[in-house]
Amino acid sequence: MLSPFLSDTADCDSRSIPDSMDPLVELDHVSKSYEDKAAVRDLSLKIEAGSMFGLLGPNGAGKTSTIRMMIGITMPDAGKVSLFGKPFGNDALKRVGYLPEERGLYKKMKVIDQLVFLAELRGLGALEARRRSKQWCERLQIAESMDKRTEELSKGMQQKIQFISTLLHDPELIIMDEPFSGLDPVNAVLLQDTLLELKKSGNAVLFSTHRMDQVEKLCDSICLINHGEAVLAGGMREVKSRYERNRVIIQFEGSDAFLRHAAIEEYKSYAGHAEIKLKHQADAQDLLRTAAATATITKFELVEPSLEEIFIETVGGRSDA
Amino acid sequence: MRDGLFRNTVLIAKREYLERVKSRLFRITTLLVPIGMAGLAFLGQFSGRKMEGVQHMAIVSGDPGLANEVKAALLDGESAPKTVDVYAPATPADRTLLNGEISSHQIGGYLMVERAEGDTQPEGTWVSGSAINFVSQEQMERALSQALIREQLAARGMREPQVQALMKKTKLNTMQVKNGAAVTSDSEKSFLGAYILIIVLYASVLIYGINIARSVVEEKTTRIFEVLLSTTSSDSLMLGKLLGVGAVGLTQMAIWGALLVFYTGTAMAASQGVHGLASLGITKAELGFFGIFFLGGFFLYSALAAALGSSVSGEQEVQQFTFVLISPLVVSVVLLGYVLGNPNSTASVVLSLIPPFTPIIMYMRICTQMPPWWQVWLSVVLLAASVWSMVWLAARIYRVGVLMYGKRATLPEMLRWLRYS
Numbered sequence: 247m248l249s250p251f252l253s254d255t256a257d258c259d260s261r262s263i264p265d266s267m268d269p270l271v272e273l274d275h276v277s278k279s280y281e282d283k284a285a286v287r288d289l290s291l292k293i294e295a296g297s298m299f300g301l302l303g304p305n306g307a308g309k310t311s312t313i314r315m316m317i318g319i320t321m322p323d324a325g326k327v328s329l330f331g332k333p334f335g336n337d338a339l340k341r342v343g344y345l346p347e348e349r350g351l352y353k354k355m356k357v358i359d360q361l362v363f364l365a366e367l368r369g370l371g372a373l374e375a376r377r378r379s380k381q382w383c384e385r386l387q388i389a390e391s392m393d394k395r396t397e398e399l400s401k402g403m404q405q406k407i408q409f410i411s412t413l414l415h416d417p418e419l420i421i422m423d424e425p426f427s428g429l430d431p432v433n434a435v436l437l438q439d440t441l442l443e444l445k446k447s448g449n450a451v452l453f454s455t456h457r458m459d460q461v462e463k464l465c466d467s468i469c470l471i472n473h474g475e476a477v478l479a480g481g482m483r484e485v486k487s488r489y490e491r492n493r494v495i496i497q498f499e500g501s502d503a504f505l506r507h508a509a510i511e512e513y514k515s516y517a518g519h520a521e522i523k524l525k526h527q528a529d530a531q532d533l534l535r536t537a538a539a540t541a542t543i544t545k546f547e548l549v550e551p552s553l554e555e556i557f558i559e560t561v562g563g564r565s566d567a
Numbered sequence: 568m569r570d571g572l573f574r575n576t577v578l579i580a581k582r583e584y585l586e587r588v589k590s591r592l593f594r595i596t597t598l599l600v601p602i603g604m605a606g607l608a609f610l611g612q613f614s615g616r617k618m619e620g621v622q623h624m625a626i627v628s629g630d631p632g633l634a635n636e637v638k639a640a641l642l643d644g645e646s647a648p649k650t651v652d653v654y655a656p657a658t659p660a661d662r663t664l665l666n667g668e669i670s671s672h673q674i675g676g677y678l679m680v681e682r683a684e685g686d687t688q689p690e691g692t693w694v695s696g697s698a699i700n701f702v703s704q705e706q707m708e709r710a711l712s713q714a715l716i717r718e719q720l721a722a723r724g725m726r727e728p729q730v731q732a733l734m735k736k737t738k739l740n741t742m743q744v745k746n747g748a749a750v751t752s753d754s755e756k757s758f759l760g761a762y763i764l765i766i767v768l769y770a771s772v773l774i775y776g777i778n779i780a781r782s783v784v785e786e787k788t789t790r791i792f793e794v795l796l797s798t799t800s801s802d803s804l805m806l807g808k809l810l811g812v813g814a815v816g817l818t819q820m821a822i823w824g825a826l827l828v829f830y831t832g833t834a835m836a837a838s839q840g841v842h843g844l845a846s847l848g849i850t851k852a853e854l855g856f857f858g859i860f861f862l863g864g865f866f867l868y869s870a871l872a873a874a875l876g877s878s879v880s881g882e883q884e885v886q887q888f889t890f891v892l893i894s895p896l897v898v899s900v901v902l903l904g905y906v907l908g909n910p911n912s913t914a915s916v917v918l919s920l921i922p923p924f925t926p927i928i929m930y931m932r933i934c935t936q937m938p939p940w941w942q943v944w945l946s947v948v949l950l951a952a953s954v955w956s957m958v959w960l961a962a963r964i965y966r967v968g969v970l971m972y973g974k975r976a977t978l979p980e981m982l983r984w985l986r987y988s
Contacts, residue, residue, distance in 0.1 A: 317797050319793070319796050319797065319966070336571065336572070336799070336800055337571055339797060339798055339799070340571075342797070344794070344797035345794075346790070346793040346794060346797070348790040348793060349790055349791070349793065349794055350786075350788075350789030350790035350791035350792075350794070351789065351791055352586075352785075352789070352791060353785075353789060354586070354590075355586065363578065363582050364794070364798065366578050367575055367578055367579075367795070367798040367799055368798050369571070408794070411794070
């Protein structure tokens with residue numbers, strides 16, 4: 247009988263340093279279906295070391311299915327998944343920190359024991375795991391809760407512990423599924439800053455979310471998927487530059503009669519502030535002149551569409567959510 | 568690669584073990600079970616004393632010869648009274664006196680033995696302050712008929728020593744053929760060994776097997792299992808759980824075992840006729856097999872529990888599955904009588920080779936009549952293989968559980984999902 251405890255995939259030497267040209271993760275025409283529903287269709291993407299990658303998409307688009315294939319929880323039906331330049335192998339997991347969307351902790355276990363246990367599973371020695379756990383708890387301001395049982399902590403605190411457990415073994419690749427959901431703004435910023443620091447020190451971060459403001463602020467490159475297919479991918483600057491600078495933000499005092507100008511496709515108007523979308527190739531300068539004729543303009547800015555607008559425009563009403 | 572899996576298996580086993588051994592539940596059950604057992608033993612002894620025959624009694628008769636024969640038979644029989652007074656020939660004043668002694672609890676009662684004119688069969692009447700228990704009743708009836716037989720034998724000219732010899736109880740010895748040689752057997756002890764195995768196995772499956780199922784369900788409901796699966800394989804998760812929870816069971820058994828050995832050396836045990844562990848009638852070889860089949864059974868049922876735990880979605884469903892889990896044990900118990908009587912019949916051989924039945928049925932066969940070695944080893948190999956494959960299956964189902972959120976999987980569904988994972 248074949249031993250059930252042997253992996254059927256190739257071995258992976260965790261000590262080898264990836265070729266600097268090799269992406270940390272590469273999905274090559276990957277597909278996956280459940281029942282008769284295609285979760286991921288012919289998806290290809292690469293994540294480089296020292297970058298922050300946003301995997302975007304509406305609910306049910308296939309983000310989690312994609313991530314699960316990256317870390318070997320499921321296998322693709324077709325296509326190839328490479329981690330650190332090699333086909334997936336269990337030992338590669340020690341170089342990955344994964345925070346699933348549906349995440350939990352052992353309720354009855356002490357925070358510190360829990361962190362040490364999870365870090366040991368990812369290859370750290372017990373002493374080192376304890377030392378780093380303490381450091382991280384101090385860094386994320388939960389040192390006083392280290393000896394408490396998880397069930398005594400608030401949800402936000404538990405989320406910080408899960409966050410720490412993902413990072414303790416200093417993974418080269420950090421994968422986080424909706425990492426900031428349910429966090430208050432102060433803690434969300436704390437975790438965002440932490441991720442940015444990790445990126446600076448050379449770790450690659452992939453996170454999936456549908457909070458576009460965070461992606462816009464944090465990510466170097468994105469892949470927007472819908473119905474399992476990549477509909478938009480590339481560097482953040484490059485993606486945004488594909489769109490016309492046809493958004494105008496005006497702050498004004500006086501009449502808002504200029505909002506009826508022929509160049510305007512649609513607008514949102516607040517007290518003394520309007521966000522305008524211009525018609526294709528419309529003349530923004532003409533709008534400025536018209537506005538200045540009836541009102542005092544304190545700000546006139548021509549901008550690219552926000553990622554959120556791009557998201558809504560691309561996905562449109564096709565979301566499953 | 569395998570080193571990593573082994574290391575993780577040990578880590579998981581360690582966590583399961585420490586979390587449980589440190590828990591209040593462990594301390595409580597470790598203490599409560601021996602206290603409960605000691606309580607039961609005490610209760611048994613206490614109620615046994617209550618069921619003793621009468622300790623101090625009197626015989627009232629018009630026939631002194633017959634009265635003394637009855638007294639002799641009473642003192643000679645099992646659970647004999649300590650003191651028997653004889654009033655023969657008795658006067659009405661004697662009976663009034665005895666009635667008074669019954670009221671003041673000086674004597675348990677008196678037996679009136681009378682014989683009608685021309686009748687050989689004497690008639691006895693028991694007079695006491697309470698209803699008679701069956702020990703006393705049997706005591707009186709046996710004494711009366713023995714007295715009659717003694718009297719009749721003596722009347723036919725037989726001498727006292729001959730009568731004594733004839734009336735002596737004969738003992739039945741039993742022999743058993745083990746490994747081709749006849750040895751003294753004790754069917755009660757064979758049965759006792761299997762019986763202890765059943766109780767120990769049953770209790771540990773109920774406590775620890777279900778514990779594994781709970782632990783699996785907990786990881787599923789708290790959703791920590793997706794984190795775990797991203798750190799190690801589901802095989803090492805399942806195997807680690809099994810070893811960890813198994814070690815907790817063994818720790819507790821060891822504590823209880825040590826207490827039992829301690830107990831068998833105490834005066835209380837001696838008063839119950841137990842002198843050391845050996846007097847329980849279990850040989851070293853049988854103890855060895857006990858260990859093998861206990862561990863095999865324990866791991867098989869625990870792995871089954873893990874598989875069941877992996878396929879359900881909540882704690883409550885674990886309860887429903889408990890019966891499914893222990894039903895092979897129940898069936899083994901039902902079949903035990905048959906196997907004891909026919910240890911080498913085809914049915915017994917086949918049953919003892921089916922892994923869920925192996926622990927109890929094969930152990931029973933070993934205790935009654937040693938089966939051929941190939942059968943014993945085949946059963947052990949089959950048991951080990953089924954533990955292995957059950958762990959493998961449980962690991963697959965556990966993994967598939969990630970994809971099946973919040974519902975119980977039907978078998979065809981599970982098979983389909985197994986393909987996808």
